[in-house]
Amino acid sequence: MRIICLLFLFAAAIADETYIYKTEYLQTPVDHFSFTNNETFQLRYLINDTFWRNGGPIFFYTGNEGDITMFAQNTGFMWELGQQLDAMVIFAEHRYYGKSMPFGDKSYAEPKYLGYLTSTQALADYVYLLDFIQKSYKKEPTRIPVIAFGGSYGGMLAAWLRQKYSYAVDGAVASSAPIYQFQGLTDCTAFNNIVSKVYKVSSQNAVRNIKKSWSVIKNITGNDEGKLWLSKEWKLCKPLNSSQDITDLTEALEELYGNIAMINYNYPTNFLAPVPANPVQALCDRIDQSNLDGKDLLTALGKAISIYTNYTGAVKCLDFNSTAGSLGINGWDFQACTEMVMPMCTNLSNEMFEPSAWDFKKTVDDCYKKFGVRITRDDLAILAYGGKEAEYSNLIFTNGLLDPWSSGGVLKSNTRSVYAIIIPDGAHHLDLRSSNSKDRSSVISARENIRNIIQIWLKLYKQTYN
């Protein structure tokens, strides 16, 4: 089972314009760690300084794998809290995504261009940008205090920014950041076990039906007539043709179940695709019978997944290649092939998925075919960021326990000034979303905690430096 692009959440979201900002670009070195070249590129960032006053802080979103405008429009909590705390709000785009292409159209062409797509370089971009902002805006000899925010991979970056550059960032909110989702730190079954659990809470029948569906798909698509039938039944844009197509289909399905679990919010949202409130329940409701089998099962399953693939009914045909959005997926694939290798597998006891081992060698071979880059070890992120031995301070980790990525999250802390806030019924970085009339007390209280902690940090900062 290959699940390496699940972090990618917002890419295909429709960027509405709830929040207003200026779009700016900063000329930034392509390579912060050598002097072999002096290439620079235009790093995009979005900035709003209209509520910044009274010595307020900078709220700095460490952009992750997608167009930064999507993150700006889907991280309402930062805007709401920013207004309350007189903050300047900045969203920095991650290099190689959106409009921040170090080598323009060639950026993804070959390793000599693409090779600078690393988290370490991205963190150095953010430090470079923060330094520029400080010099442009600060009025006192001391820095403007900075709080970093990020969700998912962006949350990992927020935590790592604080770890490596504590002098540039005074505190960080790392929401649903699976910093332990690396070799040896987390069992590779953990992610898929949470996915199964989330579905099982909604419907035991549905989980049994999905488990059954894997062999049914295999059986029915075992011949050309079956392939044709399923292609028509599910309105696939590209009819099933080969056994590789079947493998791709089942992998895409696995990924889709994970994605829906991640965005299992209790009100309608519009990320990867428009979905109703509680989409896992909505999906399960459509396959909640105990006697489904064969073509009937697949027909029902087709309707079930359309909760996600075609909730509006506007999609003419189903393209599984685009289920995770198209904008940044190549970039994340490259990162997951190099620094961010996250082992995923399923064991026999999983009630929803078929058993599947983690195969590092195959991953490496596939990556080499795709990008021309071959890594020789699976723990580069641990080497760079320390895994469970890393030391943090002034950091808030938040995790929803219904988020599959909580498998690799920081769920407890023994360190003073490092907080692990749990949202028991929360999905993927729910706390970073704007407040909603449907919000349950768990997320309301998590956001209050975050605000209180940030206020303490800012107070301590003033006591120390002013």
Place this chain on the structure above:
Amino acid sequence: MRIICLLFLFAAAIADETYIYKTEYLQTPVDHFSFTNNETFQLRYLINDTFWRNGGPIFFYTGNEGDITMFAQNTGFMWELGQQLDAMVIFAEHRYYGKSMPFGDKSYAEPKYLGYLTSTQALADYVYLLDFIQKSYKKEPTRIPVIAFGGSYGGMLAAWLRQKYSYAVDGAVASSAPIYQFQGLTDCTAFNNIVSKVYKVSSQNAVRNIKKSWSVIKNITGNDEGKLWLSKEWKLCKPLNSSQDITDLTEALEELYGNIAMINYNYPTNFLAPVPANPVQALCDRIDQSNLDGKDLLTALGKAISIYTNYTGAVKCLDFNSTAGSLGINGWDFQACTEMVMPMCTNLSNEMFEPSAWDFKKTVDDCYKKFGVRITRDDLAILAYGGKEAEYSNLIFTNGLLDPWSSGGVLKSNTRSVYAIIIPDGAHHLDLRSSNSKDRSSVISARENIRNIIQIWLKLYKQTYN
């Protein structure tokens, strides 16, 4: 005044064989921060595991700008303490020095090879090596605790290693580490003011004579006959010919006075050159008259500096180009041209040197001519390591107040677990030297303090992880 290679201490030392180790090499990535290439090189390190027992720590020397065997033979304190505390002792060579050449003979040829000579890459080398050592040696699930040691630029690396990779290094001893010797953090006059002070303590006459000598040199060498006279009088290998030669000579002299202050130990040593005990006093004694002037002054001065340039009498002619050792000087020049720009100047009130402004533009131009690399800002080290806003823990900074580099050192600490140990009468990283019957109580007590603090760290480590 251009003093950028003063950190370079040990390069020309004679490596005796007081301490025994195995020489090993580890295949290490040339670029730890991109995937544009997969070049590797052989990083040299020296290791002794013969006293390592009872769950003892690793003592890890973060090699600086020179052949690592010199540091191994001139850091006796690590060996002595290592034996006392059952430590494994490792000396890691800094890339681009000694035998750790990333591109063999081409390493210094052009920026595309030399550009990977950065402190950030060197730190990543050390983390890579430590990871390898841990995997090779550790017997428990927990890591072997690691204490980093370094002197001068090596001390800066030890501190920065702890700052950036606290999960790989549990504590660090940064001896005479001028981590504040960067733009805006320390007045550019500070270094030369300490040099003057050190000489003035030995002899006010000598300081006045040195101050006078700058104009005397200029006057006498103003014509060909004077150039010839001084070349013969001082036995210069390359006779003075041009005004540039005079500039080079005075710069070399300035550097030489600084070097002697650095190694102003109270027993004979053998670093840059063999020198007697208290070499500053020995030098001053030879120009300690109030009425010296003209050629008499320069004749006396020539004898004075021979304390350093020819103490054994074995040197046939004086080559100022080699006063700071030859092995690693190019490398340090490159570092001082890129990341490690350390502004130096002298103001009117300095009693020993002529006034001289810091000229960043000229430095940049000279660097471009020499290396083909042109930096655009003078604060890259602050961007990378935070200057005075950096946060440290489990760190010991030691400084001798008679060491000119104490100008950029950490002389006080308000942070728990960060210690600033002062050796009032100490020269450059005296504390890292092996114990000597001439040791004064100040250095003896500094070493005792270091040992006690390290023992506390190791105890805490055991309590936390075992």
